[in-house]
Amino acid sequence: MDQVGLYPVLFTSALLFGLGVTGVLTRRNVLIVLMSIELMLNGVNLAFVGFARHLGQVDGHAFAIFVMAVAAAEAAVGLALVLLLFRHKTSVDLETFDLLRG
Amino acid sequence: MLQAVIFYLLAIATVLSGLAVITRRNPIASAVSLVVTFFFLAALYVMLGAHFVAVTQVLVYAGAVMVLFVFVIMLLNLRGTDPRELPDLAPRGLVGLAVAGFIGMGLVVSIDALRLVDMGPVADDFGTIQQVGTIIFDGTYLLPFEVASALLTVAMVGAVVLAKREI
Numbered sequence: 001m002d003q004v005g006l007y008p009v010l011f012t013s014a015l016l017f018g019l020g021v022t023g024v025l026t027r028r029n030v031l032i033v034l035m036s037i038e039l040m041l042n043g044v045n046l047a048f049v050g051f052a053r054h055l056g057q058v059d060g061h062a063f064a065i066f067v068m069a070v071a072a073a074e075a076a077v078g079l080a081l082v083l084l085l086f087r088h089k090t091s092v093d094l095e096t097f098d099l100l101r102g
Numbered sequence: 103m104l105q106a107v108i109f110y111l112l113a114i115a116t117v118l119s120g121l122a123v124i125t126r127r128n129p130i131a132s133a134v135s136l137v138v139t140f141f142f143l144a145a146l147y148v149m150l151g152a153h154f155v156a157v158t159q160v161l162v163y164a165g166a167v168m169v170l171f172v173f174v175i176m177l178l179n180l181r182g183t184d185p186r187e188l189p190d191l192a193p194r195g196l197v198g199l200a201v202a203g204f205i206g207m208g209l210v211v212s213i214d215a216l217r218l219v220d221m222g223p224v225a226d227d228f229g230t231i232q233q234v235g236t237i238i239f240d241g242t243y244l245l246p247f248e249v250a251s252a253l254l255t256v257a258m259v260g261a262v263v264l265a266k267r268e269i
Contacts, residue, residue: 004105016116018206019123020120053224061154061234082174
């Protein structure tokens, strides 16, 4: 990676994060919104690993592993909530989840 | 030179499969694209010397998390209830695109403002399990590690309590 440098890594990570934000804000299928969140977390992980390589310290790797643990927990709870919502509404469309609308 | 070519190919493939995740109509197709993204990312991690993180990526993300997603998609049996969508250029979609573009622009501008020298070579054992394990268990990150294990336990109990019909 000596010839590539840090910037392409960071731009890839920013692109992944941007794709995730786009997915969260534009899609209406709740499952794909959850997948987009995973995409955002992975973009952040790539930045952590890139900076770890740049600084020559493995602290970034430890952070990436913690992010993975949080992502796994989030996916488990999020998908349980999706199951519950589907049981109530028989739909995965975000627009139908308006129980809290005043 | 070869390294740079491989890196750019992998980066382009990662972004393209990430794009496929948010543009597919069928959630299963999205999930498969997400698996592909995870594998390309693992390859990028290997190129960056993060061997242990790459292995964890394949095991945890491409393995566990994706199995969870695919299971839930199959369990829901979405045929016929699929919300029609994508090229959803309703005001909501346009606003979402604009906000995402704004955030992305901010990221690119702030990355561009960094003035960093290029990466130098690192030691041979950089990013091995031994190094990562040492830093997690033998120093600064021991407490966060224990907190992460508590978080996983809470999430597991929470998921079971939520998804079970009657406790």
